[in-house]
Amino acid sequence: MASNGHPKPAPLECSQDMNEVQKVFDRFDSNHDGKISPEELSGVLEKLGSGVSPKEVCEIMEDIDTNKDGFINLQEFAGFCKGRDGDSADKELREAFELYDQDRNGLISAAELHLILTRLGEQCSVDDCAGMIKSFDTDGDGNVSFEEFRTMMAVKP
Structure with a gap:
């Protein structure tokens, strides 16, 4: 502390x-x-x-x-x-995830990712977003779950 x-x-x-x-x-x-x-x-x-x-x-x-x-x-x-250790970091990560999970179903779809990135001024297509998701979509459902999001956020470019 x-x-x-x-x-x-x-x-x-x-x-x-x-x-x-x-x-x-x-x-x-x-x-x-x-x-x-x-x-x-x-x-x-x-x-x-x-x-x-x-x-x-x-x-x-x-x-x-x-x-x-x-x-x-x-x-x-x-x-x-x-970020911070422990619960605080997890809470912040959860809040970030929820910003993208617009329909609150516990998953981030390519359309949701595209919506947020577009709001932030990024120039990308839904297909581009699907490609981003595919690289972290370990269960192959076409979406990013919270655990996949956690993995994605831990990867260094």
Whole structure:
């Protein structure tokens, strides 16, 4: 445990590639000023269909904004991407999975992946998304389950 009572961040499991972190950060930083404001965070979460309340946005900001300047910089964002040990990391991974699982059936389909990526400004087809899913679809059902998603998120590019 860290001295502030929060679990100490674990090593980055998803991707240690700062270029990838920078790309995601840039999606949030819509005005390209090098920091994510509460409004920018709220906007991206809204596009993802998360339905986060203003109070929840404030709580997220408080958790990530370690220097307490009211914004999230790249270093803070990278630290957040590292996640946390144990239950907290699993909860965050579950929440990320649920953003993609639009119909709440416990699976991410190519159409759902395409919908979210399109909302985030990615240029890809449903067939492209089906290809992405196929590479992690261990049971061959054409979808990504939570366990397959966990595996996918642990793979380093």
